[in-house]
Amino acid sequence: MSMIxxxxxxxxxxxxxxxxxxxxAHILVGEKGIGKSVLAKFIASRLLGIDEVREHVDIINxxxxxxxxxxxxxxIRSIIEECNKKPFERDRKVIIIDNxxxxxxxAQNAFLKTIEEPPANVYIFILCEELESMLDTIKSRCGxxxxxxxxKEEMILFLKNRYTGIEENKMLVAISFAKGIPGKxxxxxxxxxxxxxxxxxxxLIYKIKDKDYETSLLYxxxxxDYKNMEEDILDVIITIIRDIIIYKxxxxxxxxxxxxxxxDIKDLVNIFSLSKLNGMIKVVDDTRKTLKNNVNSSLxxxxxxxxxxxx
Numbered sequence: 001m002s003m004i005x006x007x008x009x010x011x012x013x014x015x016x017x018x019x020x021x022x023x024x025a026h027i028l029v030g031e032k033g034i035g036k037s038v039l040a041k042f043i044a045s046r047l048l049g050i051d052e053v054r055e056h057v058d059i060i061n062x063x064x065x066x067x068x069x070x071x072x073x074x075x076i077r078s079i080i081e082e083c084n085k086k087p088f089e090r091d092r093k094v095i096i097i098d099n100x101x102x103x104x105x106x107a108q109n110a111f112l113k114t115i116e117e118p119p120a121n122v123y124i125f126i127l128c129e130e131l132e133s134m135l136d137t138i139k140s141r142c143g144x145x146x147x148x149x150x151x152k153e154e155m156i157l158f159l160k161n162r163y164t165g166i167e168e169n170k171m172l173v174a175i176s177f178a179k180g181i182p183g184k185x186x187x188x189x190x191x192x193x194x195x196x197x198x199x200x201x202x203x204l205i206y207k208i209k210d211k212d213y214e215t216s217l218l219y220x221x222x223x224x225d226y227k228n229m230e231e232d233i234l235d236v237i238i239t240i241i242r243d244i245i246i247y248k249x250x251x252x253x254x255x256x257x258x259x260x261x262x263x264d265i266k267d268l269v270n271i272f273s274l275s276k277l278n279g280m281i282k283v284v285d286d287t288r289k290t291l292k293n294n295v296n297s298s299l300x301x302x303x304x305x306x307x308x309x310x311x
Contacts, residue, residue, distance in 0.1 A: 003042045003053070004158045005035055005150040005182070013043050013145075022047065023143050025115050025124045027100065029131055030147030033183020036127040037098060039147065044094035047123055057088045064099040071099060076107040080114050083122050092121045100126035101133045108135045115141050149180020158182045163189065169260040176257040177235060197226060201236045202264050208280075208308050209271050216305035223301040230297050237284050244268045245277050279311030 003010065016022040028036040044059045045052065060082055064071055079095060087093040097103075103111070103126075115138055118124060126142065128134060150158065155175045159166060159182075170189065177194075178185035188194050200222055207215045226233060239257045246255050248269045256262060272280075287304040291297055 003035075003038055004161070005154045006039055006147055009145045009147065010039065010042065014046060017043075017046055022123070024118045024122065025126070025142040027126045027128060027131070027134070027139065027142045027144045028147060029128050029144065031149075031181055032129055033181045033187070034147045034149065035182055036147060037096070040094075040096045040125040040127060044096065044123070044125070047092055047094055048090045058090045058093045060093065060095050062095065062097045064102050069102070071097075071103040071107055073104070073107045073110050076103065076111045080111065083114055083124070084119055087121065092123065094123045094125065096125045096127065098127045101128040101130055103134075105135060108138050112137055112141075150182060151180070155180065155182065155185060159185060159189070162186065172259055173257065176239065177232075193226065193229065194232065197229065197233060198236050198258070198261070201233065201240060202261060204305070205237075205240060205268060206264075206271075208305070211309045213306065213309065215309070216302040219305065220298060220302060224298040227297040230291055230301075233301070234284055234288050234291075238281065240265075240268075241277050241280055241284070244272060245274065248274065248277075276311060280308045283307045283311060 013022070013026075028040060030036050038053075041053050041059065045054070045056070048056060048058055050056060062071075062075070062079055065075070079097065083093075083095060085093075112135075115124065126134075126138075131139065131144070152175060155178065156171065159171050159174065163171075166189070174185040174188045177188055200219070204215070204219055207218075223233075240261075243256045243258050243265045246252070247265050253259070253262060256265060258265060283304055286307075287300055290300050
């Protein structure tokens with residue numbers, strides 16, 4: 001039984017299990033897709049003495065109900081009720097609560113006594129993307145473990161295990177955009193929209209040089225269709241411009257993120273000056289800040305294209 005990444009946390013928790021010093025409540029903190037659930041299930045399996053990570057009747061998973069914005073008191077009461085039931089097969093039970101940062105303050109207060117004094121041999125994992133919404137009274141009674149992004153080597157190992165025979169360039173592009181988040185890399189590889197977005201952005205950047213002010217309107221539908229992926233769009237634009245700058249300055253192919261588009265990068269090197277490219281990066285950064293103010297994303301992107309033509 002093995003998992004890739006988070007070695008320090010994993011080894012520390014396993015050592016605690018082996019030395020009978022494993023505490024009853026833990027919070028795993030990290031970005032979506034970083035592997036909180038994978039780690040929790042891995043440790044849960046070790047706690048139950050199971051040889052492989054799999055579904056088990058004494059590993060209980062709770063998550064945010066579909067269509068709900070938060071985990072309320074009623075759900076927490078159900079979790080408490082589950083905590084008080086005896087294990088079914090083994091002598092231990094593990095409760096894993098995803099979206100822990102969505103538990104309301106009232107529900108956290110209702111859960112506090114169980115966190116302080118859970119029934120014997122019941123272990124609780126709360127998975128959070130951030131800690132700010134967790135009450136100090138809850139945090140102080142839990143072991144807190146912050147998961148860091150995986151290294152490039154770990155990401156390569158993870159993706160080669162996950163996708164047998166994956167194309168090298170496709171894997172490297174996914175790793176570059178995923179920033180050490182394995183779940184993000186998986187979604188990029190499996191999401192055909194991401195490939196379409198990259199192709200469209202390359203096409204758009206080629207057209208920026210023409211200063212045809214109807215260009216922005218040509219892409220209005222594209223920006224509107226993918227408004228739920230605005231961060232991905234901005235990241236793609238930045239990485240393409242970055243690749244052009246790097247190849248223009250040092251000519252090192254190994255530093256290129258969009259390595260599968262190397263011929264396009266070489267073409268664009270001859271089209272844009274460094275001054276223009278740096279100006280475009282500033283425009284994209286400004287657009288990112290603007291979008292955080294909940295403005296109309298399609299309008300913000302159209303404005304961005306117009307400004308990129310003008311710099």
